[in-house]
Each structure stands twice: as C-alpha cells, then as structure tokens.
Amino acid sequence: QQSQTTLDSFFDPT
C-alpha cells in the first residue's frame, strides 16, 4: 500500500 506524502517536508515557510 502506498502512502501519500505531504508538501510540508519539501517547502519551508518564508
């Protein structure tokens, strides 16, 4: 089963 990642770990708040 694949799990959906989120964008939080890729993009940083500026």
Add this chain to the structure above:
Amino acid sequence: MLEARLQTGALLKKVLEAIKELITDANFDCSDNGIALQAMDNSHVALVALLLRHDGFEPYRCDRSLALGVNLVSLSKVLRCAGNDDIITLKADDTADVLSLTFENTDNDRISEYELKLMDIDSEHLGIPDTTYEAVVQMSSAEFARICKDLQVLSDSVQIDVTKEGVKFGAKGELGSGAVTLKQNGNVDKEEEATLIELQQNVSLNFSLKYLVNFTKATPLASRVSLSMSSEVPLLVEYKMEAGYIRYYLAPKIGE
C-alpha cells in the same frame, strides 16, 4: 490602490475554474509585478502558484502591495455574471475590504458593477526551492487531461515512468490495469501535440490521480503542459499563459 483591466475577461473566469476546487480561500497578492496567489489545499498535498503578470493587463496600476483575501467560490460566482467577451476591471483601495469588479461588454453599452467582500486570511507563504528536475515532459495539455481521466477508471493513483524513449502512465486497480505510453516525437507536424522529453535520469514516481484530474481544470488556459519530476520531490505541473502561469505542485505517493 489596485486597478487592473483585463481585455479578455474569460481568462480570469478560466483561472478561477482551475483553482477553486483545490483551495477555498486565498490571498491575491498584488504588487508592481502583477497579481500572484500561492496556496496549499487543506490536506497539504498540493499547492497552487499563480502569476498574472502586469503586462497582461491594460492598464495595470498598483501603488502599494496589497493582499486581497478572497473566498474563491464567491469570486467564481460573481465572475459567472460576466460575459465571456467582457472586459473585466478589478479595483481595490488600500484598506482592501472590498474588491470591485466591473464587467463591460464589447459594444460598451452594458456595464455591470459588483463588489465582493474581502476577508483576512492568515496564510503562510512557502519558499519553493529552485529545483533542477531529472525529467521534464512537455506535452499536449488535452492529452494529459485525457490520460488522467481515463486512468482514473482503474485506480486512485498513477505511476509515471519517464525514459528517453517516452513517458508511460500506468494504473493498477481491482478491475485490472491500464497504461498509456507517449513516445517522444518532436518531429510531428502539429507542434502543439508533440511530446518532448528532457532527461537527466530515468524517473518512476507515483501520484494521486484525484489531484492530477483537478489540475487539468487548467487545460483551457494553455495548449501545452509541462511535468517536471525528480525522485522523491513534488511533481511540478505547469500551464504557461501569455502573461503568467499556473503551477501546481503535488507530493508523491511512496512505498509499495
């Protein structure tokens, strides 16, 4: 204050159609440069980044940067009151509590004026790192929309494999499996339909089809779409417009 007049009002209607199901509320950040928007969907799986450059408007005036907090469903409802050929003018003063919209028909004998209440939206702005992608596929946007819709019959997710020969979209589900392969074909007569691949390295990634189908609501904005991919980083799906772009980022699915 902001004053932005758009000759082809239909463009704004299409832009709203392309984002309103993914995000509900967002700030339109207005500056010298134009009107920009960046927002993630509620589940933080997808992000939309929109830019309508100042040169797409005539005239465009923005003395001071403004963030216009808009409920996108409400805005799209108001935009439905504009004819497809109408010229649309957006205005907001520095207090930015309402957005004024004026729709003029081409004969200039029907002018409608609407005001949309704005809201305070506390959204964090994300830094999107410059990425050199391992694979960039440029293809017909209509073809991409068709593939996503077709494969959704089979599965919730799609595996995208890019090699120098072509790009393969595959889906497996309870009722069976399916795949569509587009070969790299830069020599076709119709440039708009060509599939072009820039490749540093083969990639194989999995993505949710629900989101991709949602992104393809931008198809009326551009005849071409580009898919930029690297292992384990978000997919970038970009539709370029004459004066701007709409970019969608989608976090990959991982594991077996």
